[in-house]
Amino acid sequence: MTFRLRAANTGDLEHLYEMAKLTGGGFTNLPADRAALARKLERAAAAFGRDDDTIGDDQFVLILEDSETGEVRGTCQLMSMVGQQWPFYSYRLNTLTQHSQELDRTVRAELLSLVTDLEGSSEVGGLFLHPAARAGGLGLLLARSRYLFVAMHRKRFADRILAELRGVIDDRGGSPFWDGVAGRFFGMGFQEADYFNAINGNQFIADLMPKHPVYVAMLNSEARKVIGVPHPTGRAAMRMLEDEGFAAEGYVDIFDGGPTMTARTDQVRSVREAVAAKLESTDVEAGEKALIATGHLDTFRCAYGLRELREDGTVAIDANCAKVLGVGEGDEVWSVAR
Template sequence: MIIIRPIQQSDYDSLHRIAVESGHGFTSLPVNEELLQQRINKAETSFNKQVTQPGDEGYLFVMEDTETGKVVGTSGIEAAVGLDDAFYHYHLGKVVHNSRELNIYNTVETLSLCNDYTGTTEICTLFLSESHRKNNNGRFLSRIRFLFIAEHLERFAQTVIAEMRGVSDENGRSPFWNWLEEHFFSMDFPTADYLTGIGKKVFIAELMPKYPIYVNLLSQDAQQVINKVHEKTVPALRLLEAEGFCRRGYVDIFDAGPTVEAQTHAIKSIKESQKCQVLIGDVTSSENYIVCNTEVAGFRAIQTSLLLRETANQAVLSREAADALNVNDGDWIRLIRN
């Protein structure tokens, strides 16, 4: 069976393997032993912490194949970004150059450095090993974060964002960063991306241009990738768009990939999820659901068939499914149709 649960110390080797597999542009999982260990420690602290409002908590989940005991994927949530370290974006804007006397009117796109998303909740660190990219596992790994948020709303902000990986080649070279590197920096994209991933962001404030950048002054290659996603990120973007996420002109400062956002209460999987009481019995239904228990540190989630008795607000689970979720008759679960 495939389950999703909070990460734990024994998952370090698996997390390191996933960090290596994920490749360039996956800033939230740098291949760095100290940082990966810190990520696990932070997650364990966050899952065990009493919370009344979002703070510096970071929740990291793993997907485990219980038949092999192998961890095959991760997904995460940062409760409130930018509270300790500055959280940078470029915002796409417009400047108008107008001369009535000469009858000239030009509109020029600009990129302005900002911290507008400070304090928002970020969903992040979504990665699934190729061996398990089937049976809706990717969709499950993405959507389960919203069920966790729905069940524990006090832990998260009113706006949720996701930074989508921008365009780069197989060697990690980003056309957008190439232009910035030539004019403002003396380091390649993988190095800058890695430094950000390990928390060394001071160089951004020190070296980034302080004034808006005119987009038409960038190289053609750089202009063409602004607000575009990496080909491997297209499925993740489509999933989020189906949840109600949209672009508002914010892009990553390194690869110019888009950041998408949604109001927490309006996210489809949050809005449409429902809580039911458990009845353990025979399940004859073929309807498939994503289901989680209502715990924090003891969180468990699965995909399973169940029989929904909507009028009674009950869900009939098989014994196997109930055991995987660590629930008994009368306990509460949260679910959404898959």
């Protein structure tokens, strides 16, 4: 395989724009707006170029490309600390239990409460794979390369990490959750609100959203049944997150009701099991399948390969992976079992 992940640069604007037009809405981190995407790439360039090896308000953008043809087929993002430019809102689903002695009856009601509990967390998001490339494990490469990037730049990320999954979108491009909850207060449809959020941030939520908890039982059935449910195309992504150690803990997106998955950063499997080693040789033919990465910040690259971990602490990989990553004997590489 000749595909690899690399750091995005300002020359990737058209690649991102063409992919953004294919998302079908609900991808806040990948709006189909050239100006917004250009700002995102400028912010990523600043993050990749920052010398101070500490956590900051950074956004990193990675690109999936064919190393031989230069063809771009996917993208993903990492945010080092959410809630810095504007509040990071979520709904928290919880239960209120009340008891009446006179009636000898206990009533349990589910509530949606507007919270900023997850502020300060790191986030993985913005993952999109071109429809023509949704085979051969490229989605897994996109997703897990982010965790190798975190492991390789650990001081730049928080101790908790989250991932927001897109919620259910109907055939009209609308959101049953938005229509049943926030849409009643904003006077705008889901697509308009989602686009405005992607371009301008969600401060308007703080300005207009009711601060009192919403009783789930008072919502219509269409809104109730999609709370915490991922979009059908996101179910595989949810399973991958669960395999990495993420869990749904009652947080849902304020726009479409999709689940927000969280984990302790150091307990994410691909972070915890990542191994750094000096490259001893590039002649492996039948080693362990792995994700292999190298570089620092804007020189980061990650690809599939074969590895052999040696007893002396070095590693050997296959020749094709070495070519795709542009590494040779003596270079440092990071790897995690596929």
